[in-house]
Amino acid sequence: MIQQFLRDTKVDVPVVCGPMYPGSNPELVAAVSEAGGLGVVQPVTMTYAYQHDFREGLRLIKQLTNKPFGVNFTLLAGNKRYEKRLHEWMEISIEEGTSFFLTSLGNPKWVVERAHANGIVVYHDVTNRKFAEKAAKAGVDGLNCVNHRAGGQTGELSAEDLYHSLHDLGLPLVCAGGVSDENEFLKMLDLGYAAVQMGTRFLATEECQIPDDYKQGIVRSEEKDIVWTNKLAGTTSSVIRTPDIEKGGLMVNPIFGFLLRQRSTKKLMRTLLLLRSIRTHKKVVQKPGYGQIWQAGKGVGQIHAIEPAGAIVNRFQRALEAHKPDESR
Numbered sequence: 521m522i523q524q525f526l527r528d529t530k531v532d533v534p535v536v537c538g539p540m541y542p543g544s545n546p547e548l549v550a551a552v553s554e555a556g557g558l559g560v561v562q563p564v565t566m567t568y569a570y571q572h573d574f575r576e577g578l579r580l581i582k583q584l585t586n587k588p589f590g591v592n593f594t595l596l597a598g599n600k601r602y603e604k605r606l607h608e609w610m611e612i613s614i615e616e617g618t619s620f621f622l623t624s625l626g627n628p629k630w631v632v633e634r635a636h637a638n639g640i641v642v643y644h645d646v647t648n649r650k651f652a653e654k655a656a657k658a659g660v661d662g663l664n665c666v667n668h669r670a671g672g673q674t675g676e677l678s679a680e681d682l683y684h685s686l687h688d689l690g691l692p693l694v695c696a697g698g699v700s701d702e703n704e705f706l707k708m709l710d711l712g713y714a715a716v717q718m719g720t721r722f723l724a725t726e727e728c729q730i731p732d733d734y735k736q737g738i739v740r741s742e743e744k745d746i747v748w749t750n751k752l753a754g755t756t757s758s759v760i761r762t763p764d765i766e767k768g769g770l771m772v773n774p775i776f777g778f779l780l781r782q783r784s785t786k787k788l789m790r791t792l793l794l795l796r797s798i799r800t801h802k803k804v805v806q807k808p809g810y811g812q813i814w815q816a817g818k819g820v821g822q823i824h825a826i827e828p829a830g831a832i833v834n835r836f837q838r839a840l841e842a843h844k845p846d847e848s849r
Contacts, residue, residue: 521692521714528641528661528692529620530588532556533837534715535705536664537722537829538696539592539622540672540815542569545729546577548722548829550584555830556837560590560622563609570729574609578616588619595626614638622664629658643694647675649685662692664717669698671720671817674748674758683711700819702839709840720817725829734814737762741820760820762812 525534537544537552539562546566549559559581566577581589591613596602610631613621621635624645635642636659643662644655652663665682666675675682679695686693692714699705700721708716723730724738737760747761749770759765 521712522709525662525692525694525714528643529558529590531558533833533840534709535833535836536560536590536694536696536715536717538664538717538719539565539624540719540723541565543719543723543728543730545570545727546572546580547584547729548725548727549589550581551725551727551829552722552833553581553587553589554585555833556587557833558588558590558620560592560620562592563605564594575612575616578613578618582616590620590622591618592622592624593631594624595628595631610634614640623660627658628655628660632659643692645696646686648677648682652686652689656689656691660691662694662714663689664694664696665713667695667697669758669818670696671746671758671819672815674756674817676756679708679713680711683713687712697817698819700822702836704819704822705836706839706843709843718819720819721823721832722829723816724823724826725832726826727829733812735826737812737814738816738820738823739825741816743818743821746816746818746820757815758817760812760814760816762814764812 522534526532533556535557537549537557537559539560541562542565544560544562544565549561552559561578561581563574566572567574572580591609593606593610619640621631621640621642622645623631623642628642628644632642641661643664644660645664645666646652646655647666655663663686665686667677667679667682668675669679675697677685679698683693694715694717695708695713696717699708699716699718705716720738722728724735728735741760745761746758747765747770748756749759749765750756
């Protein structure tokens with residue numbers, strides 16, 4: 521499956537820089553792709569946090585590299601303004617020659633149909649068997665398997681349990697969560713994953729434009745410093761335990777909690793919390809020192825320095841070449 525992933529994405533190294541809010545600035549996406557991995561754009565980050573026109577942001581990436589990169593689409597339904605923008609971003613991505621889409625949430629069937637009509641490969645974020653079967657039925661080309669060690673909105677199952685639950689679907693599986701060094705990278709490939717997606721590791725890079733105190737917080741942190749909260753998006757999110765996180769508490773108040781459990785109000789509450797979180801993280805990016813609301817995964821314990829993104833990809837490539845995994849996978 522490693523070779524299938526490399527054919528799908530047209531990259532040299534089975535490493536994905538996952539779409540992050542607020543970390544996915546164009547320069548970081550381009551640096552990962554230029555080194556042979558797959559950088560993935562998060563449109564809200566590009567247009568809202570970093571204030572790029574979406575088309576011009578894609579063109580900036582193409583000025584920095586001629587290598588493939590992808591775009592992430594979060595399929596939030598119910599917000600007409602967002603849905604309109606989502607369709608605009610997708611058409612622009614197609615026009616600008618993007619060859620890979622990563623979808624999150626929702627049913628990706630309509631995206632798959634539009635993408636495949638234009639020769640674009642689609643992988644979809646999943647956290648369990650139920651969502652994976654739905655995505656496979658929709659015709660996706662691969663699955664991005666978000667485990668319980670991921671940063672930001674996280675899963676509940678281990679990487680091992682997710683793999684064993686999903687491998688019989690016959691699709692390339694990407695391990696998303698907990699990988700920040702070569703040992704974990706090779707371990708996941710040996711397990712059977714086709715690639716790994718990293719977010720936290722690429723936050724602590726020279727090209728990433730989050731504030732330096734956020735990067736240093738990642739470098740200083742250990743796995744025990746990562747906690748879960750539902751205050752950012754109404755679902756479980758993984759963050760570094762900081763004084764600001766402690767002050768605000770990890771769980772929403774009882775009224776919000778009740779509304780999040782009700783079928784009729786769950787989607788609305790999650791959307792409201794997510795929009796509030798997006799505004800907060802924009803301030804984190806644009807106003808250094810604003811607050812220590814730092815999303816990160818449990819791979820922080822493997823990160824000991826701020827490095828160039830390309831150096832990380834190159835190091836993983838050398839480790840893979842020396843490892844010589846089974847080429848039949």
